[in-house]
Amino acid sequence: MTQVPSIAEEKPTTSLSSPKTATLRIARFNPEKDSERKFMEFNIPYQRWTTVLEAILEVKKHFDHSVAVRYSCRQATCGSCGMIINGKPRLACFTKISELESDVVTVEPMNNFPIIRDLAVRFERLFESHHKIKPYLINDDSEISSNEKEFLQTPEEVEQYIQFSNCIKCGLCNSACPTMATDSSFVGPQALAQAYRYVADSRDKGKDSRLKIIDESHGIWRCHFAGSCSQVCPKGVDPAMGIQFLRGYLLGFRS
Amino acid sequence: MKPQDENKEGIGGMINPRRYGIERVAYLLMRLSGLGLLAYFIGHIYETSSILKGQVGWNEFLDLTQTNEGHALLAIVIAMCVFHTVNGIRVMLGHGGVGVGKPSRPDYPYDPASQNMKHKIGIYSAIVLAAIAMMYGLAVMYGE
Numbered sequence: 299m300t301q302v303p304s305i306a307e308e309k310p311t312t313s314l315s316s317p318k319t320a321t322l323r324i325a326r327f328n329p330e331k332d333s334e335r336k337f338m339e340f341n342i343p344y345q346r347w348t349t350v351l352e353a354i355l356e357v358k359k360h361f362d363h364s365v366a367v368r369y370s371c372r373q374a375t376c377g378s379c380g381m382i383i384n385g386k387p388r389l390a391c392f393t394k395i396s397e398l399e400s401d402v403v404t405v406e407p408m409n410n411f412p413i414i415r416d417l418a419v420r421f422e423r424l425f426e427s428h429h430k431i432k433p434y435l436i437n438d439d440s441e442i443s444s445n446e447k448e449f450l451q452t453p454e455e456v457e458q459y460i461q462f463s464n465c466i467k468c469g470l471c472n473s474a475c476p477t478m479a480t481d482s483s484f485v486g487p488q489a490l491a492q493a494y495r496y497v498a499d500s501r502d503k504g505k506d507s508r509l510k511i512i513d514e515s516h517g518i519w520r521c522h523f524a525g526s527c528s529q530v531c532p533k534g535v536d537p538a539m540g541i542q543f544l545r546g547y548l549l550g551f552r553s
Numbered sequence: 554m555k556p557q558d559e560n561k562e563g564i565g566g567m568i569n570p571r572r573y574g575i576e577r578v579a580y581l582l583m584r585l586s587g588l589g590l591l592a593y594f595i596g597h598i599y600e601t602s603s604i605l606k607g608q609v610g611w612n613e614f615l616d617l618t619q620t621n622e623g624h625a626l627l628a629i630v631i632a633m634c635v636f637h638t639v640n641g642i643r644v645m646l647g648h649g650g651v652g653v654g655k656p657s658r659p660d661y662p663y664d665p666a667s668q669n670m671k672h673k674i675g676i677y678s679a680i681v682l683a684a685i686a687m688m689y690g691l692a693v694m695y696g697e
Contacts, residue, residue, distance in 0.1 A: 386572055409562040419560070461656045474573065476580060479562035498656070523647045524580040525668045526573040534659025539667035546650035 351390035366416035377468030427489035436504030462495035471527035487527035487537035494540035586633035636683035643675035
């Protein structure tokens with residue numbers, strides 16, 4: 299019988315890369331006390347796989363525990379740790395320091411969101427816009443009262459909206475949007491993409507009511523197809539595509 | 554909420570073309586050319602109104618466009634007009650959902666289908682055509 303070595307005796311098959319050091323610049327700002335944003339710098343050792351979130355948590359653990367940051371799952375699923383990393387909106391848990399190709403990593407709170415403190419921002423407006431477009435199936439023929447126990451869909455019908463149901467509401471798209479930069483009343487790419495997600499669902503009957511909600515001066519017409527929302531989406535939702543399809547319904551290109 | 558608490562990027566962030574590729578450059582050029590054409594349209598109305606001053610007044614005003622500065626201004630107007638038209642057609646088609654790809658299950662690294670090569674070619678075409686039209690306009694104005 300073959301002797302299986304214990305885990306402690308196992309030797310790594312690949313050699314670990316030597317740790318490098320990056321300068322992590324963290325924006326510090328408390329709207330209740332501070333008049334302007336300041337940056338604190340920390341030298342953080344990192345490996346090829348070290349994420350920006352891990353570096354921030356390293357700072358909290360060893361240097362300054364007062365840094366305010368929101369995070370939860372650490373695997374790009376909860377959408378909590380969105381921030382501006384080296385000038386672009388990204389998820390801190392989904393961004394490796396090594397892929398930034400810079401030894402200086404600057405982290406700031408997401409643009410177009412009010413700051414709570416440091417890197418944590420308020421999401422109330424995003425959630426309000428999300429609720430506004432009725433993010434649920436509207437269908438009087440509910441699954442409970444219908445004779446059929448479920449609404450069947452073909453794979454092609456699922457394909458129409460499945461991409462847009464990947465949204466984790468991280469807010470990166472709203473942060474990158476040039477319209478959101480000047481118009482805080484704009485409904486935003488996140489909510490518009492979700493409006494399309496339900497309009498495109500063959501089980502949904504609420505298309506007209508949703509189109510009415512977004513057909514206003516701060517609604518879909520303020521999207522100018524810059525596409526930045528799609529470029530920063532960490533889940534491949536492609537809000538710009540959904541918004542243009544949605545507008546296609548209003549312009550008569552789609553029915 | 555006070556404006557500074559909103560943490561909005563403002564116009565500086567809106568017009569920053571450096572972060573999101575050629576699409577954001579086109580977005581900026583579209584706005585600049587639109588405002589430029591609006592300014593030209595207002596100036597053009599003012600210019601043509603000089604005919605009310607008679608032939609002398611009209612000729613005097615028209616002479617302003619025959620200078621090097623006038624030629625440069627008109628060349629820029631030609632470039633703005635061509636870019637705004639070609640890129641406008643691209644954007645209008647996109648707004649109707651034309652050429653923005655098809656919905657599908659996203660795969661890592663999640664390249665957005667709406668930012669596809671058709672639209673990039675459309676943007677570069679608008680820039681190249683604007684440059685060609687501007688050079689042709691200069692050649693005509695300088696009589697070559």
